[in-house]
Amino acid sequence: MRLNLLIGGKAGQGINKLAEIISSSLVRAGWYVFNYKDYQSAIKGGHNFNLISISDQNLAAYEEDLDLLFAFDAQTYDEHKKNISKKTILATADSELNKKVGGFFLDLSQLGKFGNMAFAGFLFKCLGLDKKFLLEEIEKEFKQKEIVIENKKIIEQFYAPEYSVDLKLPEPQQNEPQHQQKKELPGYSHLSGSEAISQAAVEAGLEIYFGYPMTPSTGVLSSLALKQKENKDLFVFTPENEIAVINSALGASFAGRKVMVGTSGGGFDLMSEAMSLQGMVELPLVIHLSQRAGPGTGVPTYSGQGDLNAAIYAGHGEFPRLVVAPGDAQEAYEKTIEAFYLAEKFKLLSIILTDKHLAESGYTDQIKKSSVVVPKREDLLSQGVVKKNSYEHDLFGNTTEIAAEIKENTDRRIAKTKLVEKETQKFTRYKFYGTGKNLLIGFGSTKGGILDALPNLPEFSYLHLIYLEPFPSEIIAYLQKAKKILVIEQNSTGQLADLLSKQLAVTIPEHNRILKYDGRPFTAKDLLGRIK
Amino acid sequence: MLETKNKITWCPGCPNYLIKQAIQTAITNLIQQGYPKESFVVVTDIGCSSKIYDYLDLSAFYGLHGRAIPTGFGIKVGNPKLNVLVIAGDGGTYNEGLDHFIHACRYNINLTLLVHNNGAFSLTTGQASATTKKGFIEKTHPFGVQEDALNPLSLALESGASFVARTSALDLNQMAAIIEQGIKHPGFSFIDILQPCLIYNNFSEVLKKNSYILKNPLPLEKALVEARKSAFALENPAKEKIALGVFFQEKKPTFEEKYFQNRNI
Numbered sequence: 080m081r082l083n084l085l086i087g088g089k090a091g092q093g094i095n096k097l098a099e100i101i102s103s104s105l106v107r108a109g110w111y112v113f114n115y116k117d118y119q120s121a122i123k124g125g126h127n128f129n130l131i132s133i134s135d136q137n138l139a140a141y142e143e144d145l146d147l148l149f150a151f152d153a154q155t156y157d158e159h160k161k162n163i164s165k166k167t168i169l170a171t172a173d174s175e176l177n178k179k180v181g182g183f184f185l186d187l188s189q190l191g192k193f194g195n196m197a198f199a200g201f202l203f204k205c206l207g208l209d210k211k212f213l214l215e216e217i218e219k220e221f222k223q224k225e226i227v228i229e230n231k232k233i234i235e236q237f238y239a240p241e242y243s244v245d246l247k248l249p250e251p252q253q254n255e256p257q258h259q260q261k262k263e264l265p266g267y268s269h270l271s272g273s274e275a276i277s278q279a280a281v282e283a284g285l286e287i288y289f290g291y292p293m294t295p296s297t298g299v300l301s302s303l304a305l306k307q308k309e310n311k312d313l314f315v316f317t318p319e320n321e322i323a324v325i326n327s328a329l330g331a332s333f334a335g336r337k338v339m340v341g342t343s344g345g346g347f348d349l350m351s352e353a354m355s356l357q358g359m360v361e362l363p364l365v366i367h368l369s370q371r372a373g374p375g376t377g378v379p380t381y382s383g384q385g386d387l388n389a390a391i392y393a394g395h396g397e398f399p400r401l402v403v404a405p406g407d408a409q410e411a412y413e414k415t416i417e418a419f420y421l422a423e424k425f426k427l428l429s430i431i432l433t434d435k436h437l438a439e440s441g442y443t444d445q446i447k448k449s450s451v452v453v454p455k456r457e458d459l460l461s462q463g464v465v466k467k468n469s470y471e472h473d474l475f476g477n478t479t480e481i482a483a484e485i486k487e488n489t490d491r492r493i494a495k496t497k498l499v500e501k502e503t504q505k506f507t508r509y510k511f512y513g514t515g516k517n518l519l520i521g522f523g524s525t526k527g528g529i530l531d532a533l534p535n536l537p538e539f540s541y542l543h544l545i546y547l548e549p550f551p552s553e554i555i556a557y558l559q560k561a562k563k564i565l566v567i568e569q570n571s572t573g574q575l576a577d578l579l580s581k582q583l584a585v586t587i588p589e590h591n592r593i594l595k596y597d598g599r600p601f602t603a604k605d606l607l608g609r610i611k
Numbered sequence: 612m613l614e615t616k617n618k619i620t621w622c623p624g625c626p627n628y629l630i631k632q633a634i635q636t637a638i639t640n641l642i643q644q645g646y647p648k649e650s651f652v653v654v655t656d657i658g659c660s661s662k663i664y665d666y667l668d669l670s671a672f673y674g675l676h677g678r679a680i681p682t683g684f685g686i687k688v689g690n691p692k693l694n695v696l697v698i699a700g701d702g703g704t705y706n707e708g709l710d711h712f713i714h715a716c717r718y719n720i721n722l723t724l725l726v727h728n729n730g731a732f733s734l735t736t737g738q739a740s741a742t743t744k745k746g747f748i749e750k751t752h753p754f755g756v757q758e759d760a761l762n763p764l765s766l767a768l769e770s771g772a773s774f775v776a777r778t779s780a781l782d783l784n785q786m787a788a789i790i791e792q793g794i795k796h797p798g799f800s801f802i803d804i805l806q807p808c809l810i811y812n813n814f815s816e817v818l819k820k821n822s823y824i825l826k827n828p829l830p831l832e833k834a835l836v837e838a839r840k841s842a843f844a845l846e847n848p849a850k851e852k853i854a855l856g857v858f859f860q861e862k863k864p865t866f867e868e869k870y871f872q873n874r875n876i
Binding site: 287289307311312313314316318319320322323326327328329330331332333334335336338352353356360458459460461462463464465466467468469470476477478 | 615647650654657665670671673674675682683684688690692710711714871874
């Protein structure tokens with residue numbers, strides 16, 4: 080079963096925070112939740128909304144047909160009325176709107192700063208869930224006692240008998256393991272891709288993070304900056320620009336630290352010369368590239384997969400690198416640790432490729448501690464004279480222009496790609512779902528939408544690629560067995576399809592490329608419409 | 612003597628030889644005073660100045676053009692116990708990487724920046740840089756440079772640098788002394804070395820005739836006035852002389868003190 084609820088209003092009304100609290104509380108209550116966050120590039124005003132999908136099975140996609148719409152303002156109603164049906168429960172804080180369209184009116188006018196929490200109380204009553212899950216989440220979320228008390232008061236007030244509606248979540252199945260003991264998903268948490276990456280980086284031994292704010296990579300910067308309070312081994316700093324970010328990171332790596340940097344497309348472009356430097360000096364470096372819809376400044380708060388080529392090819396000259404594209408929060412966690420492992424083991428440039436959809440949506444995932452052990456590093460001071468050179472150099476780091484030395488070093492650098500590829504075979508580089516004779520192929524955050532559609536596509540199976548460089552060529556076996564191959568991605572030219580062509584000598588014609596490039600994620604409905 | 616066996620490819624007679632000697636003298640002195648040799652890290656830019664990477668027997672990072680400062684910043688943040696000496700030219704510092712220079716002054720990161728300021732991009736065969744004198748004619752400026760030279764000393768002082776000095780590449784003793792002082796100074800030490808380029812911009816005579824030595828650092832307002840007398844506005848003979856020595860020095864919280872108070876770094 081599935082419920083979709085939308086909360087919308089203006090930027091600055093605390094909608095996102097409200098949606099996060101509700102989502103986490105629902106996970107506490109034993110439900111799987113996916114929280115899609117849609118916001119414009121503005122601090123106040125405009126229109127922002129969260130679409131929360133609740134299910135008894137894990138999910139990473141939403142459906143547009145709404146079971147409940149909470150509109151802070153009339154604009155929200157106007158924007159989303161096309162997704163309302165007879166079954167939709169309407170609620171609003173705008174009395175004029177309520178007079179026009181009916182439904183519930185929640186009077187937030189006297190409630191002060193935390194007024195929107197009324198909706199949370201109201202919602203839990205509608206869903207027939209124990210309010211304790213919400214109250215526990217409030218205690219966890221807010222540190223100040225007065226704020227906790229005020230929020231709880233508002234929730235209690237609106238967890239009221241008059242809000243009993245026919246929207247109750249059914250009792251979970253008896254044979255679902257997670258519901259057998261308490262009504263909690265043991266080990267599951269509700270978190271965004273950014274939070275998963277931050278946690279994983281710290282777990283991998285991250286010591287220094289440099290980042291320049293750029294949506295949608297900023298979530299990791301903020302998350303790590305906050306972690307400094309409890310973690311004194313971590314240092315987070317914003318240098319003057321992205322060129323300083325990456326050159327400083329290479330300096331810190333030279334000094335013996337585990338470092339990571341984060342950015343989006345434009346900042347990544349600025350970093351490209353230093354990525355080439357990394358290829359020459361061979362110092363471990365992890366870059367988190369979180370895509371927005373491009374090109375240029377693009378659409379900063381919306382998603383896309385148009386930087387795949389940039390991730391694989393940016394930086395002049397030839398040198399090995401890793402590109403991993405996780406598809407959900409759990410993969411983001413695992414692959415971040417693997418990225419650090421490979422960076423350290425092979426003195427490699429590891430690029431973690433995500434997008435706004437993965438970075439900022441709320442996933443329900445079980446973050447298991449990784450068994451991957453990231454190698455430790457030696458202090459520079461204990462190693463005598465150490466030289467790293469951006470010029471071509473000999474074994475000791477002395478600059479060279481000798482033909483034989485140039486060739487030898489180049490051969491050694493390029494040979495590294497094969498060594499890295501062999502090592503990556505230890506890890507999960509792709510996943511295969513379904514049993515259909517036809518094949519869907521995708522990468523990154525489209526996983527959620529595709530898996531949501533797959534049960535209604537019995538003639539299709541789905542290959543979800545995670546490791547893109549070095550490329551796991553063995554997947555050719557799946558393509559050779561398939562009757563029809565469709566490649567699904569969020570860009571306008573089919574970069575994954577072209578990558579498959581290059582790596583596997585297969586041709587994916589235009590009509591077999593399912594492309595979406597309007598900044599919004601695929602829903603099951605989109606995909607079914609285009610595939611069938 | 613901190614010298615490698617690599618063949619030196621500077622032009623014969625280039626003042627870079629003297630600068631190298633000054634650096635080696637300063638660091639040797641510091642090693643004798645107890646600074647471990649392994650603690651020194653040289654970070655170079657790209658250009659004639661930066662070839663010194665191959666000639667010094669010290670840990671070093673030959674960085675990208677214009678990016679020696681952020682690289683050195685990162686090395687320092689990575690291990691504050693290291694003594695980082697950033698060596699670059701006017702091309703890398705006052706053109707390509709000018710923003711990094713300004714912010715390093717603000718951060719007050721505890722490293723020493725030596726700029727081999729010869730008013731030209733010498734290694735790429737003599738194009739004008741930000742500190743080239745107005746009116747200078749070369750291949751890419753057939754009608755002459757149209758702008759006044761940038762004034763790095765004024766810029767450094769206005770950006771909050773806590774140690775600002777200028778020296779002549781022709782004066783070995785002054786250079787060695789100021790470099791040692793700079794390394795010892797807690798905070799960002801900026802030393803502009805006026806260096807005639809024998810091939811592309813030989814201002815040796817102008818420099819020798821029109822400079823005088825500051826006995827002591829000046830208070831900030833006086834330092835600013837002195838700094839305004841741009842080295843590259845000098846005519847021969849000049850209306851006024853330019854100062855060499857430590858212009859300004861103050862003790863203020865270093866980057867390390869500001870940020871690593873409650874860190875295990």
